[in-house]
Amino acid sequence: MLHELVRSTNVRSVGYSQAERALEVAFHSGGLYRYDNVPPDVHSALMASPSKGSFLAQFIKGRYPYRPISS
Structure with a gap:
C-alpha cells in the first residue's frame, strides 16, 4: 500500500486502499x-x-477494528 508522508508530531505517513477500505498509519515511534x-x-x-x-484519537481509534503490522 502506498503511503503519503504527513505533517504531524505523532503520525509519519498514511496509506489507504479504497478497494479494501483499509487505512494504514505509520507513527514516528516506528509502529504501523x-x-x-x-x-x-x-x-x-x-x-x-x-x-x-x-483526528485518529477522536474518529478512528476505538471505532474501527485494527491490528498492528509492526511495532
Missing part, C-alpha cells in the same frame, strides 16, 4: 497499524485535518 472498514470519506477527512493525531 492497519484499520479495517474505514470509509473513503473518513480517510479524506483525516488527510484534511490539521491534527492527524487528534
Whole structure:
C-alpha cells in the first residue's frame, strides 16, 4: 500500500486502499497499524485535518477494528 508522508508530531505517513477500505498509519515511534472498514470519506477527512493525531484519537481509534503490522 502506498503511503503519503504527513505533517504531524505523532503520525509519519498514511496509506489507504479504497478497494479494501483499509487505512494504514505509520507513527514516528516506528509502529504501523492497519484499520479495517474505514470509509473513503473518513480517510479524506483525516488527510484534511490539521491534527492527524487528534483526528485518529477522536474518529478512528476505538471505532474501527485494527491490528498492528509492526511495532
